[in-house]
Amino acid sequence: MGEHLLEIKNLSTSFKIKDKYYAAVDDVSITVNSNEIVAIVGESGCGKSALALSINRLHNSERTKMDGKILYKGKDVLSLSNAQMNKYRGKEISMIFQEPLTALNPLMTIGKQIEESLSYHTDLSKNQRKDRACELLDQVGIPKPELTYKQFPHELSGGMRQRAMIAIAIACNPSLIIADEPTTALDVTIQAQILDLLKSIQEANGMGVVLITHDLSVVAEVADRVVVMYAGQVIETGTVDEIFNRPQHPYTRSLLNSVPTTTSVQNRLHVIEGVVPSLVNLPRKGCRFKGRIPWIEDGLHEETPELHEVFPGHHVRCTCYKHFYFKNAEGEEINHDIAQSK
Amino acid sequence: MTLLRVNNLKVHFPVKGGFFKRVVGHVKAVDDVSFELQAGETYGLVGESGSGKSTTGKAIMGLNKITSGEVHFGGKDLASLSRSEFKPYKKDIQMIFQDPYSSLNPKKRLIDIISEPIRNFERMSPTEERRMVQEYLSKVGLPSDAIFKYPHEFSGGQRQRIGIARALTLKPKLIIADEPVSALDVSVQAQVLNFLQDLQKEFNLTYLFIGHDLGVIRHMCTRMGVMYRGRLVEEGTSDEIYENPQHIYTKRLIAAIPDIRPEYREQSVNFRRDVAKEYKESYNTYFDKDGRAFDLQPVSNTHRVALP
Amino acid sequence: ACGGNEEGSGKSTNGTPSGPPPKKVETSKFSTSLKNDKDEVKGGTFTYGLVSDTPFEGVLNLAYYEGAPDAEVLQFFDEPLLETDDNYIYNQDGAATYELSNEDKTITLKIRDNVNWHNGDPVTAEDLEYAYEVIGNKKYTGPRYDAQMQGIEGMTEYHDGKADKISGVKVVDDKTISITFKEANPSVLTGLWTTPLPKKYLAGIPIDKLDSSDQIRKNPIGFGPFKIKKMVPGESVEFERNDDYYRGKPKLDKVLLKVVNPATAVASLQKGDIDYAEISADSYESAEKLKNINIIGKTGLAYTYIGFKLGHYDTKNGVNVMDNPKFADKRVRQAFGYAMDNKTVGERFYKGLRFPANTVIPPSFPKYHDDKVKGFDYDPEKAKKLLDEAGYKDTDGDGLREDPDGKKFKINFASMSGGDIAEPLAKYYIQAWKAVGLDVQLLDGRLHEFNSFYDMLEKDDPKVDIYQGAWGTGSDPDPSGIWDKTAPFNYNRWVSDENQKLLKEGISPKAFDEKYRQDVYNKWQELVADEAPSIPTLYRFEIFGFNKRVKDYSLVGGKADDWWKVSVTADKPETN
Amino acid sequence: MIKLILRRILIMIPQLFIVSILVFCLAKAMPGDALTGRAQNPNADPASIAEQREKLGLNDAVPVQYVRWIKNVAQGDFGKSYTHKLPVTEIVGDRLVNTIWLGILTLILTYALAIPMGIISGRWNDRWPDKIVTGYNYLTFATPLFIFALVVLFLFGFKWDLFPTGGSIDPQVESGTFAYFLSKINHMILPAFSQALIATTVTVQYLRNEIIETKFKDFPRTARSKGVPESKVYSSHILRNSLLPVAAFLGYEITGVIGGAVFVENIFSYPGIGQLFVSSINLRDYSVVTALVLMTSLASLVGTLLSDMILSWVDPRIRIE
Amino acid sequence: MEVVRKDAAIEKIEKSPSGFRIVWNEFKKDKLAMGSLILLTLILIAVYGVSVILSQDEIVKIDFFAIYQEPSSYHWLGTDYGGRDIFGQLIIGTRNSFTIGLCITLITVFIGLTLGLLAGYFGGVVDNIIMRIIDFILALPFLMLVIVFVVVIPEFSILNFILIMSAFLWVGKARLIRSKVLAERELDYVAASQTLGTPHWKIILFQILPNVSSLIVVNFTLNLAGNIGIESGLTYLGFGLPESSPSLGTLVSYASNPEVLQNKWWVWVPASAMILVLMLSINFIGQALNRAADARQRKA
Ligand SMILES: Nc1ncnc2c1ncn2[C@@H]1O[C@H](COP(=O)(O)OP(=O)(O)OP(=O)(O)O)[C@@H](O)[C@H]1O
Ligand SMILES: Nc1ncnc2c1ncn2[C@@H]1O[C@H](COP(=O)(O)OP(=O)(O)OP(=O)(O)O)[C@@H](O)[C@H]1O
Ligand SMILES: [Mg+2]
């Protein structure tokens, strides 16, 4: 097997809350290859952003502990010094954030913010940097690059800002882009444009992309592989077709069932009982989801849930999925296409 | 039966500037909008951010000053009423807010939050009041011992239900729901949407449902209007709008919705591209030279589109 | 060295009711001249510390200045033509000599030949005439157009613009000038205006612009021992020697005058930053400890007193009317006097720098100050007795006396803020009066700031019953200005025929006879002490610290300043 | 921008007008006048005092006096100081120059001290450097300026004899020389320093909070994700944004500096307008008092304008047409 | 009967911690704040308690034989230049200063709150007028005008001092509160109340006011400290309160006499220390309150 672009092995990221560490990312292993979009989905607070920031080591080092390995092109970035890490940030691994207005420095022109990255990672002269910045702005579909170069973030619309953000991210031709909910703040029409843009750039440059989102439709549209997270853990992972057509874990299935869509009109949406436990109250033992499917007996959950490969490349945590069913209006169990055994 | 009729509603906000901070222009947040709500239906209002959806809702509620136009409710034009005359109608129209965090006063216990409207309109003894609050809490599925808790002790979905309970206490006829679920996670969103549907049945409510998630609107609404820059560009039943959009803006909006079925990926990308092209090409036929949409023209009994 | 402190401290305040011995005022407490036997060095720079918490105003002209700090600057470069003796009476040792004639109505001044302005021009009779013309002019903005000025023949006519010249002021020749008064008045020998203005130097400046002209503000000249070399307005002045000084070449090369804050004056002396500073009662204790300075002192031209409001000033007729019955009984007034222990106040609050006053002419006028006047010694029993006799008795047993009608006898006491001791002193007096049964309250519960205080007094604010005031007496012994029936400054509003008579006699032509005048003023002092419209409380010492290297400075009387004689015996000030 | 400034200046006129009425009435309401004190000298002639009052127009009705005064003020003539016998503009002028220099030095020192402290404290918040700065801040917050200034005066001025203790210039240096400049600085250093140390409190606190807030914003994270080294993240992203409100404070600081000047100038016998003000109040030199209050009001107003201008100049988000 | 029992049952329902509890918890966590609270309470009890027993007249009584005595068993903190007991003056002075600070703060908070709420809530013309007034007063040279006022007022007493200071100091608060109210009224709960038919005055008083209260409390404590500072400063300049109503400023201002500053520490150091202690403890308490308010906000 060839080398992965990014290989996260048993990563745990813990935050210090009142002198104790709590793992927001718990024993997560993910691989990302070049030329591939891996989507991470899950409810708010399940550790998606924590994971994303871990890769580039952007957490506040005093209040965060990271264990495990993050191999980027075979090199463990967790072992790097901060100065060495800076050689990777932006050059090899770039990030796109959710809220383009706050993620951009309000007092710096767009151009300067793009050039900043260039000035740390390339030997380009000032003029060359400017040319490159305009070129990038053009590339991300900004109609008047020269003008935008001189503008400040607040002078741009939401979609334009996010384009600028992408321009910053791709400035040094990174091999990996981590996009943390890049379209959540945007209107649907703009979202579609940004996703198209992201995808075309990914394809053109052959990059690996980690796309974090909670919108399953977005995942379905652009991702190659999907990682479903719940309470800091990966509970299911597989190709996009596997996950959407043969979802296994009760959580994945519930999520898919709770989305109102424009294409299939259901009368009732599925409701997942309970709420995501907060970081301090996370059950650290057993299946973390079991509290939200009370009708599955405790004994049917694994003691220490593992990821099981149910289909090739399709992993599920815990075996409780085998006992999960939806009820229809009459209260009958509806069974899906579930891997009964392996 | 028509419960609410909005006629030529305009809400303009002054823009100040110049040497003496005089009014130099207007933001036409809502610019000549007309629609009707039938009793018991859910009417959806969609459009991109800033298109004037909330302003429309607030204008009906009396939270915004109406520049011109009429809001007929129960045979009266609310827009022409004075403050005191308006008061009795307040009971009949209630609002659910987008942000379940900011719409509940963080310093108040639930009992005070939910009983606030009761106190405004009725005199009740404290025990009666408490009983009533508990009744409504149980209706929205919250334990009755929650009355002495503060809003921050509840999750987003629960808080949204608290807000709904508060609105229900006055037994309103019309509820304006301004993006009631857009701040919520999908799982919680489902909970609230189901719940709203249940309540509608139970109390025979009429909803004006404002949203930008087209999936949610489709799920909830029987009829809907599409807004663009303060104007309605298309109005019809949900099926008509989704299956047979006529206005280029509606088309673009529908096309932009990502498809949850991965196998349609290619198809939707291509479709979107085509629509985008069409949008560019035919923009001038759908909008006048100021970029303003035309007035609505009926294309069928239920379907109206802003065509020249 | 630092005056004797034979005066024992911590003496009991229990009054000795037996008749007080004739008072010997302790004017000898401080030496009045510097003792320094060392040899002087040639030249040298003397640094003069002008103690003030504000910059000096810089009105550097004797005809215009008002603030005391300006006077301190002036003393180095300008002076009047006539010198005064210990009793502030003109003598013949100054820049001019004088002669009285015409039944003492005319005084003729003859200016010495070698008296020259700093710019080389000789000081002439015309210069003095010019001074009179300026002061008498309607447009004059200074404070010197006073009663004596108006007593000059033709002055009022000139002032009112009816005459171009003052008929009473005549230039006899270049150096001689005669001034004629309407009436003979011995005050001419103490209060005559003898400071010339450099007419040539000031030529062309309109009178109403004089006080702000560069010639007075920036480059003033005089004929004193030093010339101004450089000035930082309000802050410091650098003087250089005036070789042409008429008394001889001054010994110091340079005088550097700078403003020092009262809070830091002693510390500056200690550091040797300055050679001289006036020392306040407050800092006396720390100054006394310094080994690098000599302290000399003299009694000041001032006294503090407790005044009774006995009436009001009738502005229309310009007379005082004594119509307030509250303190009509002089025994009550006297009782106030006996109740105060001013000796201890002086010793304790003022560290001996103030001492009990017996009369309203301070000992700084040795000739007229009558030390035989029995003042008010601390004698509470006597105070009580006097009050009893007057009918002020405690009838309701609250420890406070009621008036003869049995009504509450409440007294409002006004006192001025300012001095460091002001507050406790006022408090003390109130306590002392309470001790003899007088119900005295501090007016408004607080001290009054200078302006509001005098405002109340001038307007005879009915709130004020008694007050603590102070008079600087000026150099003219004639007390009419504050005691005459017509004087608005007669804040007591005390009127008495006897008083009028004596005041008149004191300035009558006969009073040119010193003996006669002394007699009159002694009688007058007796009268005031007995009638007690004001009770003098304290006289003060003014003390000055000099670096030990300074030689030949003395404070004797009101002599023209002898800065020209002063020298130093080391190049650098001694430090502690 | 020009328009904005013009508009603001237009607004200032009625403001100043009201201030002038207020100040004038207050001055008139003060007990006594410049001539009250004359009474202390028994040789002074009451009639001539009355005459002087008449001449100075002190006996006219207050509105009449006001109109006369304001007319002159509008022409830049604040009248004549009674005690100094000089046109107010002249007497204030000298002092104003002194105060302005003192104020500038104070501001420089304040920012020179406060900015590094604020940065240290904000960057390493809740660690020991921050604790030291915070502790220092508590002390300066709790110490009244005048106590601090007095202690400084005695320690540095007298005990250790390092700096002059009064005045604004050594009388012996020639003006225009470098020594002159040094002497000026030397005289200002203690008052400026005392005031600055106390004045840092607000700025440090403000900057600290601002940095802490900014560093948790999203855009520094973006910068880090670009590979910008931490020190650069601070210097070119966080600091710039945090200093913005501090810079805007500069104008408001002017009012503070004037207030502080009243204290330090009196304590250090520094001949500036603060000292002039107190002495003029005590001497009832109205023309000076009114002029000073008017001038400082104007200065405050200009300061506010300055603040807004700085803000709109450094913050592209606030661009006013 | 049944109803009563039912109510009792309801009463038993566990209430969520009220605002006070949260504050209390915050204090329990923060030793410094707790210590400050205890210290301040003790000082205040002592000061107000003892000052009831002590007679102000007795303390400010002049005794020439006890001038500038060093601390002794009789005069615990020695005496001043009038022979007056410093300890007694310290007690009275603390009482006076604290009372002054408190009253100024209360008055300014009241005015500031009223106008700030009105301006912030109603906006428009009301806001414009109030803001113009505020801008105007803010641009005045505060200290200078206070001094002028002090001179003008014929009877300068504690009450007058409080009024003068309040006349200027409310503006800052009004501005602060206005900006907070402005932000607050944009929140949906205000709109919600409006739709529920709650009258404006009720919304202002019962909805918005509780939400700006934490800000007020924090600002309150800081101002309390600041006002004590201004008072003593004015006394130093000679525009303070009469010595017969001693304040901490009176005692400290004795230090303007170099003799006292250098050699008679007992006159001014205790008062300075008292100011320091008061300021610090009030400040620490304010910070704890701030955090408590924050904690609430964060949870919300
Ligand atoms: N710096 C931090 N310190 C302490 N806890 C944190 C920190 N960052 C995140 N957490 C907690 O870790 C958990 C995971 O947070 P994370 O931001 O990764 O969620 P997320 O999946 O990205 O959610 P969202 O969709 O809302 O962005 C949450 O419970 C959150 O409260
Ligand atoms: N109080 C106001 N003053 C001035 N302009 C306003 C005001 N309220 C809204 N607007 C403007 O009116 C337009 C419509 O706003 P509105 O809030 O109704 O949009 P919306 O469709 O609800 O958008 P969103 O989906 O973001 O809620 C926007 O351009 C907005 O900037
Ligand atoms: Mg996230």
Ligand SMILES: [Mg+2]
């Ligand atoms: Mg909206």
